[in-house]
Amino acid sequence: MGLRDVQREQTDYFAFHRMGRASAWSRQKRREAIHNLEFPRRRPARWPGFGPPPPHHLHPGRHTFREPEPYRKSQEDEKKEGPSTGVQRRARRLERLLAQEGMRFEKVLGWGGFGMACLFSMSSAGPGPGGGQGGGEKVVVKIELEGRDTIEKERRNYELMRDAHHVLHMYNLAAEEAIEESDLAAGGLFLEFMERGTLEKWIVKMAKERKTFSDRALWTIFDCLVRGLVALAYPGTKWRAEESAKDFNESPRDTMVHFDIDPTNLLVGGFGTYGQRNHAIAPIHKIGDLGLGEIFNFRARRETERVWYARQSGKAYLYTPEQFTEEWDWHIAAPASDGAPTAGNYRESMNLWQMGWTMYALITLCWPNEKKEPFVYASRVFDRPVKDATYGGDLLYSGRYDDTDRDLRRVVAQCLYHSPLSRPTLRELEVHIKDKLRTRLNNSEEEARAWAKRFYGEPERRRPAPPPAPARERWNMGAHPPNRFGGAARARFGKVFSNESILDLERIRRRRADEDHRPVIRRQPQPRRFWRD
Numbered sequence: 314m315g316l317r318d319v320q321r322e323q324t325d326y327f328a329f330h331r332m333g334r335a336s337a338w339s340r341q342k343r344r345e346a347i348h349n350l351e352f353p354r355r356r357p358a359r360w361p362g363f364g365p366p367p368p369h370h371l372h373p374g375r376h377t378f379r380e381p382e383p384y385r386k387s388q389e390d391e392k393k394e395g396p397s398t399g400v401q402r403r404a405r406r407l408e409r410l411l412a413q414e415g416m417r418f419e420k421v422l423g424w425g426g427f428g429m430a431c432l433f434s435m436s437s438a439g440p441g442p443g444g445g446q447g448g449g450e451k452v453v454v455k456i457e458l459e460g461r462d463t464i465e466k467e468r469r470n471y472e473l474m475r476d477a478h479h480v481l482h483m484y485n486l487a488a489e490e491a492i493e494e495s496d497l498a499a500g501g502l503f504l505e506f507m508e509r510g511t512l513e514k515w516i517v518k519m520a521k522e523r524k525t526f527s528d529r530a531l532w533t534i535f536d537c538l539v540r541g542l543v544a545l546a547y548p549g550t551k552w553r554a555e556e557s558a559k560d561f562n563e564s565p566r567d568t569m570v571h572f573d574i575d576p577t578n579l580l581v582g583g584f585g586t587y588g589q590r591n592h593a594i595a596p597i598h599k600i601g602d603l604g605l606g607e608i609f610n611f612r613a614r615r616e617t618e619r620v621w622y623a624r625q626s627g628k629a630y631l632y633t634p635e636q637f638t639e640e641w642d643w644h645i646a647a648p649a650s651d652g653a654p655t656a657g658n659y660r661e662s663m664n665l666w667q668m669g670w671t672m673y674a675l676i677t678l679c680w681p682n683e684k685k686e687p688f689v690y691a692s693r694v695f696d697r698p699v700k701d702a703t704y705g706g707d708l709l710y711s712g713r714y715d716d717t718d719r720d721l722r723r724v725v726a727q728c729l730y731h732s733p734l735s736r737p738t739l740r741e742l743e744v745h746i747k748d749k750l751r752t753r754l755n756n757s758e759e760e761a762r763a764w765a766k767r768f769y770g771e772p773e774r775r776r777p778a779p780p781p782a783p784a785r786e787r788w789n790m791g792a793h794p795p796n797r798f799g800g801a802a803r804a805r806f807g808k809v810f811s812n813e814s815i816l817d818l819e820r821i822r823r824r825r826a827d828e829d830h831r832p833v834i835r836r837q838p839q840p841r842r843f844w845r846d
């Protein structure tokens with residue numbers, strides 16, 4: 314399928330997507346319509362945009378916004394039945410393989426169509442990946458069960474984040490070679506273990522308890538998440554203290570666009586000090602799953618094939634305005650090269666839009682609706698007047714979330730603005746969050762701390778360390794902290810990072826040809842049935 318076919322098909326698919334009917338789209342059924350599609354559109358001369366804000370006398374209220382669906386089950390709950398025999402077989406194989414490297418299998422953490430994650434502990438007496446004694450220290454091993462290229466891309470992305478405090482750490486362990494050389498998988502990654510699992514799990518817990526996060530907890534978590542976004546915005550930075558956009562005079566140029574930020578890819582770790590911050594009110598939150606991440610800069614945003622294929626990257630329920638906007642229908646080349654403000658304008662504010670939905674989930678304990686309703690909303694984004702459509706109008710006007718700090722709801726609604734240029738900058742957010750955390754919120758720091766202890770509890774107790782393995786230098790980390798990488802990984806990827814296209818178009822085309830339901834590139838972790846029919 315050539316690029317033109319892909320463009321026509323996407324144009325049709327995204328028209329369904331905007332109506333909230335993406336799950337009803339089928340390539341087969343739409344063949345005829347796709348064939349007759351007018352693409353690119355010529356009339357009117359360009360995308361007309363949204364209308365004016367609703368007149369004042371039409372007060373938006375509960376009736377204006379469709380009620381979203383509450384979180385009921387986490388991905389983990391859905392996998393309670395246990396892994397399939399295929400996954401179990403691979404886990405056993407991995408167990409045997411890594412036992413020879415001095416690692417003890419603990420459990421399968423999760424799996425999907427394309428990969429699986431297992432928990433191991435180090436049984437070596439040598440230094441562990443955290444720089445401490447290896448005995449008992451836990452490591453997540455993520456393996457890919459299909460092609461090799463995704464894990465390579467993910468590895469390269471983690472390399473670029475090696476000094477970040479709010480992105481998962483990747484370890485460079487010698488045992489990696491054992492996996493590569495085996496017939497088991499298409500390569501593996503060693504990642505830091507986040508003992509409290511995914512953020513989704515905590516959203517579900519709160520929803521089940523029929524309570525809500527306090528304002529202080531929400532602002533504190535938001536702070537962590539924004540630090541992670543700053544790390545993505547400035548890849549390859551040596552962060553000594555915590556990530557801060559204030560360290561830079563210019564806005565991000567070579568941003569890592571994640572494409573898949575949602576509560577299942579944000580991981581919750583421990584209380585304690587990371588970077589320079591003591592995480593006492595909420596445990597640290599880190600961004601994980603960089604498998605779809607891509608560096609986009611000024612030049613890359615003008616590469617036609619690259620931006621068109623990236624339009625389908627990620628989970629359909631969280632495609633961003635940069636991906637779904639109708640503005641695309643007027644552009645045959647990369648829209649940014651024609652000056653389109655939103656279509657294909659992949660930059661750090663795209664990560665922010667997806668993170669906005671995580672904050673939405675934390676506030677509402679609900680999924681975003683499949684149909685994202687644009688609500689024209691004029692506001693001041695810090696010192697700039699902005700008039701644009703937000704997809705988070707219900708946060709402000711439905712009356713359902715009035716117990717949560719209005720200022721937080723306003724800022725999150727601004728993160729959900731349609732145009733990337735309307736959204737707050739990371740720097741503005743960082744300063745604002747810091748100020749907010751200094752003020753009196755609806756609960757004191759002590760109360761918030763006590764609540765966090767109760768809510769998050771103690772993670773699973775570690776098993777006693779097993780007997781030490783024969784003395785042999787197993788970890789090529791030496792005594793260095795975990796975020797230092799040995800020469801092997803560096804040699805494999807050459808420069809710290811490059812801007813060359815990392816999309817394997819051939820492979821994508823092949824997979825697209827195999828798919829018969831919708832144009833999703835890869836790893837479409839089905840958004841479960843979270844919307845009403």
Ligand SMILES: Nc1ncnc2c1ncn2[C@@H]1O[C@H](COP(=O)(O)OP(=O)(O)OP(=O)(O)O)[C@@H](O)[C@H]1O
Pocket residue numbers: 388389422423424425426427428429430453455481504505506507508510511577578580601602836838
């Ligand atoms: N570093 C980690 N610490 C703790 N748990 C983890 C870690 N990485 C993964 N997990 C757990 O393992 C599960 C599977 O993770 P993995 O990243 O392989 O796939 P996924 O997020 O389920 O799917 P996909 O890769 O398709 O997005 C996660 O949902 C999470 O519960």
